[in-house]
Amino acid sequence: MPEIVPLPAFQDNYIWTLRDAKSAAVVDPGEARPVKEYLAREGLTLVAILATHHHPDHVGGVEELVAMKKVPVFGPKGEPIPALTNPVGQDDKVEIPELAASFSVLDIPGHTRAHVAYYGLGSLFCGDTLFACGCGRVFEGTPEQMLHSLTKLAALPDETRVYCGHEYTLANIRFARTVDPHNAALAAREERVKQLRDAGRPSLPSTLGEERATNPFLRCSEPVVVESANKYLGARVANPVQVFAAIREWKNKS
Numbered sequence: 001m002p003e004i005v006p007l008p009a010f011q012d013n014y015i016w017t018l019r020d021a022k023s024a025a026v027v028d029p030g031e032a033r034p035v036k037e038y039l040a041r042e043g044l045t046l047v048a049i050l051a052t053h054h055h056p057d058h059v060g061g062v063e064e065l066v067a068m069k070k071v072p073v074f075g076p077k078g079e080p081i082p083a084l085t086n087p088v089g090q091d092d093k094v095e096i097p098e099l100a101a102s103f104s105v106l107d108i109p110g111h112t113r114a115h116v117a118y119y120g121l122g123s124l125f126c127g128d129t130l131f132a133c134g135c136g137r138v139f140e141g142t143p144e145q146m147l148h149s150l151t152k153l154a155a156l157p158d159e160t161r162v163y164c165g166h167e168y169t170l171a172n173i174r175f176a177r178t179v180d181p182h183n184a185a186l187a188a189r190e191e192r193v194k195q196l197r198d199a200g201r202p203s204l205p206s207t208l209g210e211e212r213a214t215n216p217f218l219r220c221s222e223p224v225v226v227e228s229a230n231k232y233l234g235a236r237v238a239n240p241v242q243v244f245a246a247i248r249e250w251k252n253k254s
């Protein structure tokens with residue numbers, strides 16, 4: 001099974017890199033430089049690029065990498081992914097034979113119109129849809145779509161490792177604690193993540209079990225989260241989509 005390594009990019013992006021002794025595939029290369037440096041340093045050959053959505057901080061490096069080495073570029077059909085060779089959507093398979101890796105594609109629209117996730121090897125690459133203890137902003141879809149996408153991801157097994165696109169975890173946890181103040185698992189998570197970040201280490205991957213227990217955006221039916229949404233709105237709502245929309249708006253303003 002390939003090793004999965006984070007390559008930091010920009011301020012807080014991760015380019016997730018799957019590698020063995022010879023080959024590497026990258027997920028969401030927003031810039032080419034960290035990938036090129038890593039490949040050169042480790043003596044690896046690039047074999048595939050996977051894109052979750054079209055935002056420049058996720059695909060900005062694709063063209064430069066493809067110019068260096070012509071490899072398949074997987075990405076959502078229906079989004080302008082540079083140098084896309086293999087447009088994919090729900091239930092398509094992504095095979096990377098050099099790494100003996102296979103992924104299923106899940107459509108998870110909301111952050112962007114056709115955002116996808118890649119699930120395989122017990123791992124989930126979910127771009128800017130599900131974050132550790134948070135979720136992406138709803139730019140091109142509706143809150144209903146985004147909640148549906150998050151619910152779909154939340155149905156994967158507890159032990160699934162969650163590799164998202166940004167190191168936002170600590171700020172997300174701080175917000176989550178205002179929404180879900182008495183959650184002991186969340187308090188424990190804050191301590192764990194603080195220690196990791198103080199040591200200069202990524203807070204990722206998390207697990208889906210951990211997300212289900214602590215991520216307020218996956219807990220829109222929990223009475224305490226509903227109550228907090230109501231306080232924020234100054235109105236009574238109980239429908240999970242309304243609760244989700246309320247805490248998403250609250251997080252945008254916080």
Ligand SMILES: [Zn+2]
Pocket residue numbers: 053055058111128
């Ligand atoms: Zn994005």
